[in-house]
Amino acid sequence: MYATLSASSAAVLSHPGLRSLPADDTTVQGLDHRTTVESEDLLRGGKSVEISHNGSIYRLQATRLGKLILTK
Numbered sequence: 001m002y003a004t005l006s007a008s009s010a011a012v013l014s015h016p017g018l019r020s021l022p023a024d025d026t027t028v029q030g031l032d033h034r035t036t037v038e039s040e041d042l043l044r045g046g047k048s049v050e051i052s053h054n055g056s057i058y059r060l061q062a063t064r065l066g067k068l069i070l071t072k
Contacts, residue, residue: 039068 039062042049048061051070059071 042060043062048059051058051060056072061069061071063069
């Protein structure tokens, strides 16, 4: 799978707090690259953040119970 990154996505992926996870058995010819992002890095001390994806805006928000909700 190939992906095109926006400038903001590239900035998130270059964040020093990210770490790559090792590939597992689902990797197809090394094309499946996984990255872990801490929710605190995305939320930056707030309760929600807007994410632009394929021309749509999504909202990622943290609940009082520590769960995450992603809505369109």
